Amino acid sequence: MNDDIDRATEETRAFLAAPQPPDLTAAVMGAIENLEPLAPPRRAGLLARIAASLWTPREVSLRPAFALAGGAMIAMLVLFPSMRGGDPAVGTEQAGGMQSPHLFVQFRLDAAASRVQLAGSFTNWEPRYELREAAPGIWTITVPLTQGVHDYAFVVDGQQWVADPYAPQIGDGFGGTNNRLALLSPDTPEL
DSSP, X not given: OHHHHHHHHHHHHHHHHSOOOOOOHHHXXXXXXXXXXXXXXXXXXXXXXXXXXXXXXXXXXXXXXXXXXXXXXXXXXXXXXXXXXXXXTSSEEEETTEEEEEEEEEEEEEOOOSOEEEEEGGGTXXXXXXXXXXXXXXEEEEEEEESEEXXXXXXXXXXXXXXXXXXXXXXXXXXXXXXXXXXXXXXXXXX
């Protein structure tokens, strides 16, 4: 242990006896005094100023009356989708200048699942409609569709595409199966 103390003492004495580095304070301060002033920064372009104003953090205060009014509007749009206007799932559609009435079609699937959705040619194959579990394992929804031919399939738990076992089936062109539904209005004359 004494050896460690002796060695540390010798290293400290050697450090203190070593020549000190020169004092550069006067040289640095002289160089700073001789610096040329920087040119003023250029004014940012219009797009840069707009982007900066959009991304600059700022405090937002919301008056309670505005918050209540905004919340009420959002609730109305969610609860009453017909207020959005132009919702193709409600009312009638223009088809070549003629009114095309919607027919209400009930879709049903028996499946052990936690979530079932409906996708088809009438949703651009996006699973937009959420089926409700009417009873354990029985999923259903009623959807307004225009007359014509519609292909569809169910999406179970967000990943498995399942065909309706009780409806006419067709190939989907990718090795799977879809269902086909042909709807005619009661007013359509028979051929």
